[in-house]
Amino acid sequence: MQIMMDVAASGTKLPFGNNVLTAVLGYGVVFLGLMMLMGIVYVMGTIFKAKTNRLEPLKVAKLPTVGSQSPQKLKEPQGEPAPGTAGEVKLYGVPDKEAAMIMAIVASQMGKPLNELRFKSIKEVKEDEV
Amino acid sequence: MNIVDTLKKLLGESGFAGFFQNGGWQNAVMIVIACVLLYLGIKKKFEPLLLVGIAFGCLLVNVSYFLNLTEADALYHPELWNNFLDEGSEFYHDYGHILAHGGFLDILYIGVKAGIYPSLIFMGVGAMTDFGPLIARPSSLILGAAAQLGVFLAFFGANLIGFTGNQAASIGIIGGADGPTAIYLTTKLAPELLGAIAIAAYSYMALIPMIQPPIMKLLTTKKEREVVMTQARPVSKTEKIIFPIVVTIFCVLLLPSTAPLIGCLMLGNLWRECGVTERLSDTAQNALMNIITIFLGISVGATMAGSQFLRLQTLYIIVLGLTAFCFSTVGGLLVGKLMYKLTGGKINPLIGSAGVSAVPMAARVAQIEGQKANPKNFLLMHAMGPNVAGVIGSAIAAGFLLKVFGG
Numbered sequence: 001m002q003i004m005m006d007v008a009a010s011g012t013k014l015p016f017g018n019n020v021l022t023a024v025l026g027y028g029v030v031f032l033g034l035m036m037l038m039g040i041v042y043v044m045g046t047i048f049k050a051k052t053n054r055l056e057p058l059k060v061a062k063l064p065t066v067g068s069q070s071p072q073k074l075k076e077p078q079g080e081p082a083p084g085t086a087g088e089v090k091l092y093g094v095p096d097k098e099a100a101m102i103m104a105i106v107a108s109q110m111g112k113p114l115n116e117l118r119f120k121s122i123k124e125v126k127e128d129e130v
Numbered sequence: 131m132n133i134v135d136t137l138k139k140l141l142g143e144s145g146f147a148g149f150f151q152n153g154g155w156q157n158a159v160m161i162v163i164a165c166v167l168l169y170l171g172i173k174k175k176f177e178p179l180l181l182v183g184i185a186f187g188c189l190l191v192n193v194s195y196f197l198n199l200t201e202a203d204a205l206y207h208p209e210l211w212n213n214f215l216d217e218g219s220e221f222y223h224d225y226g227h228i229l230a231h232g233g234f235l236d237i238l239y240i241g242v243k244a245g246i247y248p249s250l251i252f253m254g255v256g257a258m259t260d261f262g263p264l265i266a267r268p269s270s271l272i273l274g275a276a277a278q279l280g281v282f283l284a285f286f287g288a289n290l291i292g293f294t295g296n297q298a299a300s301i302g303i304i305g306g307a308d309g310p311t312a313i314y315l316t317t318k319l320a321p322e323l324l325g326a327i328a329i330a331a332y333s334y335m336a337l338i339p340m341i342q343p344p345i346m347k348l349l350t351t352k353k354e355r356e357v358v359m360t361q362a363r364p365v366s367k368t369e370k371i372i373f374p375i376v377v378t379i380f381c382v383l384l385l386p387s388t389a390p391l392i393g394c395l396m397l398g399n400l401w402r403e404c405g406v407t408e409r410l411s412d413t414a415q416n417a418l419m420n421i422i423t424i425f426l427g428i429s430v431g432a433t434m435a436g437s438q439f440l441r442l443q444t445l446y447i448i449v450l451g452l453t454a455f456c457f458s459t460v461g462g463l464l465v466g467k468l469m470y471k472l473t474g475g476k477i478n479p480l481i482g483s484a485g486v487s488a489v490p491m492a493a494r495v496a497q498i499e500g501q502k503a504n505p506k507n508f509l510l511m512h513a514m515g516p517n518v519a520g521v522i523g524s525a526i527a528a529g530f531l532l533k534v535f536g537g
Contacts (some may be wrong), residue, residue, distance in 0.1 A: 012295065014298070019298075023283070025530075027278065030530065031275045033384050035271070040376055041373070047141065089535070119350040119494055
């Protein structure tokens with residue numbers, strides 16, 4: 001059925017063969033393009049996974065082992081915190097729950113995950129101290 | 131001039147008189163259509179951010195432009211744009227003529243005609259999109275490609291029933307379920323169809339929760355829909371930064387005609403991910419996006435003048451657009467089923483339906499249907515991979531069609 005319609009000055013109706021060819025070719029190009037992109041993303045992912053795996057044992061090696069320290073020492077860690085941990089936060093007049101809430105708010109405001117931030121201490125400032 | 135003559139002149143030149151002129155009924159019909167679209171946008175919440183603007187643009191043009199009345203006061207002048215597109219006209223591709231003689235909507239429409247608005251919308255989309263699920267599971271790209279089936283089937287169908295190659299390409303891209311891409315391609319190839327194609331594209335995108343579920347149920351078994359997928363690997367920040375750069379280089383080298391869309395999409399995404407341009411990312415996804423949405427909606431609506439829109443071909447576009455959407459869903463689901471078989475049942479085929487690029491609506495539909503089959507199923511993040519792959523897929527499809535028909 002041929003409809004009466006305006007024909008764009010620059011455009012013409014495609015012959016059947018060309019129509020099929022263009023449709024198949026177009027779908028093929030989209031598939032090919034995205035499959036090639038998939039290959040690139042796979043390669044990228046493999047490289048990054050390999051890099052992460054290489055760094056992982058180093059991080060684990062630096063972590064303190066539980067059996068090597070006395071319970072007393074574990075309560076008060078000495079020196080620099082181990083890589084990958086946030087270390088220890090000292091609380092002055094702030095309950096644990098409130099401290100957790102404050103840290104979550106700060107992380108949210110900064111737009112960074114909590115495990116990428118290090119809090120050294122949280123101190124309550126009384127009104128009369130201001 | 132006495133008062134009676136003045137009143138007669140005022141009445142004769144008013145829009146009310148226009149309704150009784152030759153072709154004036156078309157404006158009346160279009161005003162009704164605009165009101166229906168406003169109802170759908172406001173009451174039914176069908177893509178309201180764009181549909182309300184499009185509908186109001188349609189309303190404005192049909193109360194200000196009448197075929198047989200003076201056109202000086204019209205907000206949009208189809209004849210100016212016909213001259214602009216006519217190679218034989220002295221005003222061929224003459225933006226100066228449009229600026230000098232155009233109305234408010236003509237001037238806004240320049241941004242559509244030049245392909246500025248769709249590209250800037252893509253910038254905002256990029257700034258809002260997390261490509262993490264796609265990077266974690268690159269096979270999602272296959273589903274994004276499969277879901278472009280409707281584009282090329284609708285293109286084939288449109289050619290068969292008599293549309294020109296350019297028009298068929300613009301109709302087919304509705305199946306990409308990507309409004310800005312559809313507008314971009316149509317403006318370049320068949321601007322005379324812009325109003326109908328934009329309406330079809332955005333209406334069907336809004337109707338995805340109604341269009342897709344029956345097809346999903348028809349093509350998948352309950353066992354397939356119940357599949358719980360394992361969590362994808364975490365993606366590092368560096369990967370997310372490198373991804374938009376790699377995609378831009380690859381896609382633009384493959385099809386240079388995709389440069390405006392892919393380039394803007396990936397630039398927006400790079401702003402989001404690189405961590406040093408929060409202000410730009412925020413502007414692209416909020417202020418800029420909102421401003422461009424206002425301009426785009428109202429100026430696309432302006433192309434819906436009664437004399438241009440009320441044609442039999444508009445009806446065909448609506449039907450072909452729906453066909454394109456359905457077959458795109460079918461394409462994604464069929465390849466999803468294939469992946470289900472190949473992976474020994476690890477991939478839930480429902481995520482294939484999200485390969486149509488309506489982000490994040492299609493992914494949400496996959497999540498809802500998956501959860502209906504198995505309440506413990508959380509497919510949303512798995513479906514986001516094919517969903518954003520569909521955006522890249524539809525841009526490549528548009529780039530291909532533009533290359534073939536755009537000269």
